[in-house]
Amino acid sequence: TAVGYESLSVSIDGDYNTAIGYLALRVYEGTDGEGFNTAVGANAMGSATTAEFNTAMGYSSLAGDALTGDRNVGIGYHAGLVLTSGANNVFVGADAGDALTTGANNVAVGKGAMGTANTGESQNVAIGTNALEDMDSAEDNHNVAVGYRAASNLTTGANNTVIGTE
Numbered sequence: 695t696a697v698g699y700e701s702l703s704v705s706i707d708g709d710y711n712t713a714i715g716y717l718a719l720r721v722y723e724g725t726d727g728e729g730f731n732t733a734v735g736a737n738a739m740g741s742a743t744t745a746e747f748n749t750a751m752g753y754s755s756l757a758g759d760a761l762t763g764d765r766n767v768g769i770g771y772h773a774g775l776v777l778t779s780g781a782n783n784v785f786v787g788a789d790a791g792d793a794l795t796t797g798a799n800n801v802a803v804g805k806g807a808m809g810t811a812n813t814g815e816s817q818n819v820a821i822g823t824n825a826l827e828d829m830d831s832a833e834d835n836h837n838v839a840v841g842y843r844a845a846s847n848l849t850t851g852a853n854n855t856v857i858g859t860e
Contacts, residue, residue, distance in 0.1 A: 701733075713739075718750075738768075750774070755785075758795065770805075776812075787823075802826070820844075 708724030755768035768774035814832035
């Protein structure tokens, strides 16, 4: 199902995709039996190529260049903006996980949560505005931060739990 200028415009064989909005799922190329994506909003999943089982709602959510990662959720302006091969991530809030490309199994809820994480950061939970905001190393795994700006200055670290503000 496609509603909007050039939404799902490249897809020939992909199955069970829903694209609503300007350029939503624009370059999706899934083969027969691949798909099951929902993209709502201008440019939502606009560069996804073969990704499956994803849900994107909001302007440029999960809009990463040649997105191939499966089972991701991006809700909000730029949520998961540049994700490429990362899988099983949940991003809720404007700019949540907006720099992450390949990380997997993350949960980022709140504006700017995990906002600087940009490589393979995985298995992290960030709940709160700008929680784990400055995390920026592929070795930053297994962290939990809950609260306004919780662990927002943590740049490198693993296996940390932070509850509270800043």
